[in-house]
Amino acid sequence: MWNKSLVHSVKAWILLGLLLFSFPSFAKEEGVKLEWRPIPDSGGYIVEIKDSRGKITKEKTNGTQIQIELPPGSYEHRIGVLNKYGRVSVYSTWIPFEVILSQKPEILAANKNKFLNKDLPETFEIKGKHFTEATKVVLKDSKGNEIPVKSIDVKNSETMVVTIDKKNSPDGAVSLRLENPRNKVAERENYLLVAETEEELAALESKTSSSSVSSGPSSFDFGAVARSAVLPGWGQYYQQKSTFRTAIFPSLIIVAGGYAAAKGSSYLSATHELDAARQSNIVFNSAFLQSANPALFNLALYNYTQISPKYSHAVSEYNELGVAFGVLGFFYLINLVDAGFFPGSKQVNVEGTNTPVSVSPLLRNTRESPSTFASGNSYLSQQRMELGVEFTW
Structure with a gap:
């Protein structure tokens, strides 16, 4: 036991x-x-x-x-x-x-972002939103070289303290990139400005200020376009756009593709019927000429009268197939344009301000006022589509 x-x-x-x-x-x-x-x-x-x-x-x-x-x-x-x-x-x-809920991090402007090389602190705070222990920090100098990060101390979801290796002190404009799990990324160009002398620092500040708005929403997103070219909607998902904008393009392309496939099947069926009628016409004519049977002549004549409408039907199906492929190509092209030229919200710096500005493409349907009287107790509400850019502080 x-x-x-x-x-x-x-x-x-x-x-x-x-x-x-x-x-x-x-x-x-x-x-x-x-x-x-x-x-x-x-x-x-x-x-x-x-x-x-x-x-x-x-x-x-x-x-x-x-x-x-x-x-x-x-x-x-x-x-x-x-x-x-x-x-x-x-x-x-x-x-x-x-x-942990993985969200796209946000980066606020640094309280002080201009330093002489000798005065650059080894430890500095990064302010923003959605910081976690899994957040990765990447600092790069103006030449694209990564600046070694010794430690990251996340105080809370809006503050982290980063310690860098001053033995490899950066020079020029330093960019900041924060990465959360599931490909949630935020980037900030010119987050820090570092130079050897006051004159170099002033020149660097002037250069970065003059080009600070150049990275707005008009830049072409090649990565998103490549993804949407392979799989429509993938680029929009990569850019973290709304669920509607991510799902609408694959849905439209699937519907248009199904319609094109149906029209292709109808066109093939119409061409088969036309070919069959032509072959029958040859057979009946040959048989009549050999036998001189009046019944075969009537069959040949009737079959001949069917060739013209079958040809017209085949031409009509061909034209509809062309329209279906045109619609499919149009939706595919719009999918690429949306991914390339409308990459979603971006934060930019505006000269003379310390607060980042969110710039987003705007497409909305608005109602005209006043409404027009139609008949009875009904009114005709006039609509208009607006396309523009929205700035949010």
């Missing part, structure tokens, strides 16, 4: 040790995935997840991973091994994990 109890105790500790290697992975779009090592001869597993308020949810599975949707917050989980009777034989310890 003692030996049997000892064996069960050792087995339980072995199972517990294996379960301690369970780990979560995080993704906003896919939810939270929990995985663990398989236990031999197990009858399944039960996963318990406890939120910060102590509420526990349970889920059974026969696999070694589960996919669950959880709101951002702090959690703990443990894995229970089920025996062949469906009862828990052992639990792992509670393992903490966090679910």
